[in-house]
Amino acid sequence: xxxxxxxxxxxxxxxxxxxxxxxxxxxxxxxxxxxxxxxxxxxxxxxxxxxxxxxxxxxxxxxxxxxxxxxxxxxxxxxxxxxxxxxxxxxxxxxxxxxxxxxxxxxxxxxxxxxxxxxxxxxxxxxxxxxxxxxxxxxxxxxxxxxxxxxxxxxxxxxxxxxxxxxxxxxxxxxxxxxxxxxxxxxxxxxxxxxxxxxxxxxxxxxxxxxxxxxxxxxxxxxxxxxxxxxxxxxxxxxxxxxxxxxxxxxxxxxxxxxxxxxxxxxxxxxxxxxxxxxxxxxxxxxxxxxxxxxxxxxxxxxxxxxxxxxxxxxxxxxxxxxxxxxxx
Amino acid sequence: xxxxxxxxxxxxxxxxxxxxxxxxxxxxxxxxxxxxxxxxxxxxxxxxxxxxxxxxxxxxxxxxxxxxxxxxxxxxxxxxxxxxxxxxxxxxxxxxxxxxxxxxxxxxxxxxxxxxxxxxxxxxxxxxxxxxxxxxxxxxxxxxxxxxxxxxxxxxxxxxxxxxxxxxxxxxxxxxxxxxxxxxxxxxxxxxxxxxxxxxxxxxxxxxxxxxxxxxxxxxxxxxxxxxxxxxxxxxxxxxxxxxxxxxxxxxxxxxxxxxxxxxxxxxxxxxxxxxxxxxxxxxxxxxxxxxxxxxxxxxxxxxxx
Numbered sequence: 093x094x095x096x097x098x099x100x101x102x103x104x105x106x107x108x109x110x111x112x113x114x115x116x117x118x119x120x121x122x123x124x125x126x127x128x129x130x131x132x133x134x135x136x137x138x139x140x141x142x143x144x145x146x147x148x149x150x151x152x153x154x155x156x157x158x159x160x161x162x163x164x165x166x167x168x169x170x171x172x173x174x175x176x177x178x179x180x181x182x183x184x185x186x187x188x189x190x191x192x193x194x195x196x197x198x199x200x201x202x203x204x205x206x207x208x209x210x211x212x213x214x215x216x217x218x219x220x221x222x223x224x225x226x227x228x229x230x231x232x233x234x235x236x237x238x239x240x241x242x243x244x245x246x247x248x249x250x251x252x253x254x255x256x257x258x259x260x261x262x263x264x265x266x267x268x269x270x271x272x273x274x275x276x277x278x279x280x281x282x283x284x285x286x287x288x289x290x291x292x293x294x295x296x297x298x299x300x301x302x303x304x305x306x307x308x309x310x311x312x313x314x315x316x317x318x319x320x321x322x323x324x325x326x327x328x329x330x331x332x333x334x335x336x337x338x339x340x341x342x343x344x345x346x347x348x349x350x351x352x353x354x355x356x357x358x359x360x361x362x363x364x365x366x367x368x369x370x371x372x373x374x375x376x377x378x379x380x381x382x383x384x385x386x387x388x389x390x391x392x393x394x395x396x397x398x399x400x401x402x403x404x405x406x407x408x409x410x411x412x413x414x415x416x417x418x419x420x421x
Numbered sequence: 422x423x424x425x426x427x428x429x430x431x432x433x434x435x436x437x438x439x440x441x442x443x444x445x446x447x448x449x450x451x452x453x454x455x456x457x458x459x460x461x462x463x464x465x466x467x468x469x470x471x472x473x474x475x476x477x478x479x480x481x482x483x484x485x486x487x488x489x490x491x492x493x494x495x496x497x498x499x500x501x502x503x504x505x506x507x508x509x510x511x512x513x514x515x516x517x518x519x520x521x522x523x524x525x526x527x528x529x530x531x532x533x534x535x536x537x538x539x540x541x542x543x544x545x546x547x548x549x550x551x552x553x554x555x556x557x558x559x560x561x562x563x564x565x566x567x568x569x570x571x572x573x574x575x576x577x578x579x580x581x582x583x584x585x586x587x588x589x590x591x592x593x594x595x596x597x598x599x600x601x602x603x604x605x606x607x608x609x610x611x612x613x614x615x616x617x618x619x620x621x622x623x624x625x626x627x628x629x630x631x632x633x634x635x636x637x638x639x640x641x642x643x644x645x646x647x648x649x650x651x652x653x654x655x656x657x658x659x660x661x662x663x664x665x666x667x668x669x670x671x672x673x674x675x676x677x678x679x680x681x682x683x684x685x686x687x688x689x690x691x692x693x694x695x696x697x698x699x700x701x702x703x704x705x706x707x708x709x710x711x712x713x714x715x716x717x718x719x720x721x722x723x724x725x726x727x
Contacts, residue, residue: 107555255435255436255439256439258436258439259436259439259440259443261706262436262437262440262703262706262707263440263443263699263702263703263706264661264662264665264666264702264706265662266662266665266666266668267662267665267683267698267699267702268699270665270668270683270684270687270695271444271447271448271687271695271699272447273687274452274686274687274690274692274695275447275448275451275452276451277452277690348562352564352565355564355566356564356565356566356669359566360672360684361688362687371564372566375564375566375567375570378570379566379570382570382571382574383574383578390567390570390571394563394564394567397562397563397564398559398562398563398564398567399562400562401561401562401563402558402559402562404562405558405561405562406555406558409558
């Protein structure tokens with residue numbers, strides 16, 4: 093009943109519906125890309141290195157590296173000169189055949205290896221969004237579980253979890269994430285999910301705990317108690333559905349936060365491993381490309397991420413308003 | 422008052438102990454044997470045993486924990502594993518540059534945030550209000566990395582208005598502060614606006630209007646003084662986290678601050694530095710929370726400390 097009312101309120105909000113459509117489009121893209129239906133060939137080197145976008149044209153940028161190569165004088169003392177000449181001749185035979193197929197421009201440009209930037213952005217989005225979703229799910233599950241135990245049982249259990257909470261909130265989350273990253277020493281998608289999930293549970297915990305404190309004395313819980321429902325059943329069968337909207341809002345807030353965090357971690361080199369592309373690793377490459385005037389990879393990753401995060405945040409705001417009409421923000 | 426402070430400090434002990442144990446478990450247990458990191462790639466058994474003895478890693482865990490606690494209390498974390506510089510010296514020298522960026526940034530951000538929030542509250546509910554809020558959400562959704570990369574490239578590298586990188590006093594801090602402002606103004610405005618709107622609906626506002634005060638006086642005097650309480654709380658309790666939070670700015674601009682030191686330490690597995698900074702920042706967070714509560718009472722006499 094409440095969900096129905098919330099959905100009706102949400103439907104009436106035009107901004108919310110547009111944002112939802114954008115978020116859904118991104119999620120569809122993730123599903124298609126993860127199942128290999130689209131952009132499975134993103135690693136094909138279809139263009140020349142740093143191929144500019146088609147609408148810019150190839151003449152301006154592509155000429156530069158060629159000129160640089162010409163400008164290098166021959167070094168008569170180079171001990172590897174003969175070997176290099178031989179290698180170049182070999183590479184020229186094979187390379188010319190492969191290079192002929194490479195295109196001088198790509199729809200939105202190419203990266204260092206000539207990958208299509210649009211496909212790369214979609215593939216990177218898959219990594220970033222999946223990490224954000226799974227990590228947020230982990231954090232909210234942990235927070236809900238701790239919060240439920242703490243709020244429902246009270247007493248020593250509550251004291252223990254509050255102590256735990258105070259420890260985690262005493263350390264700023266950035267520092268916590270970096271400290272865990274330093275210790276784990278291995279890059280990987282799972283590592284980032286664990287880092288973010290295990291450090292991000294404090295927000296959901298606080299709110300869910302407060303809800304359980306409020307709900308455990310309500311009549312419907314006492315009624316469930318009277319018909320002999322077990323503690324577990326009361327906690328998760330009866331109370332949780334009534335506080336799940338809090339968890340849902342927290343989930344969408346955390347997804348946004350974690351996508352941003354993943355981008356920063358991967359940018360710093362503590363995130364996705366070499367060979368896996370994410371929006372953060374793209375921004376990392378793009379930083380150096382920008383100085384050479386190659387702005388397209390930066391633009392693609394930044395715009396894709398900004399679009400998703402804006403839509404997700406606007407939708408979260410609307411969701412919170414719809415689920416909890418009393419609160420005005 | 423004194424009794425309250427003493428009790429609060431006493432209550433901090435279990436939390437602080439928890440932080441210490443958490444950091445200890447992370448770095449001494451999960452982090453693995455530091456001797457292998459320190460001895461490098463060409464390690465032999467002798468040198469590993471030697472390093473283990475020096476660091477006390479060959480002792481049982483409770484002795485190691487005791488060593489760690491002694492280090493915290495005496496401010497002596499030994500030497501950095503990467504550079505051999507004393508850790509206490511690293512922290513002392515990196516604090517200055519960090520604060521040079523953070524103090525002006527926090528002040529400007531709060532003042533501009535308050536002014537804009539009050540201005541927006543004048544037109545609350547209007548199309549302008551909604552448009553500004555959506556613009557804030559959009560501004561917040563662009564990664565901070567993009568802000569830094571684009572501003573550094575555009576303003577410093579292309580136009581040459583600011584030094585691109587480096588550190589030599591306040592001149593080098595201007596662009597980082599500007600970028601910090603650009604990034605933080607949107608979330609700050611959203612938050613402060615909600616603080617102000619919480620007050621606008623109160624009875625005293627209606628009373629002030631009823632006795633014929635101008636809307637401007639109501640907002641800038643009556644509402645502002647009450648909204649100042651949550652704003653002050655927010656700014657104060659965020660200060661220690663900010664010290665680390667500016668790590669991206671410090672890294673991009675080569676500012677030798679605390680945040681950049683943390684990144685370097687993570688890159689080089691320099692555990693003593695991360696451990697020291699984590700413990701002290703956690704302690705600072707708790708102390709600042711206490712200060713916030715004391716200040717809270719100073720500005721709002723209704724609040725009773727208990």
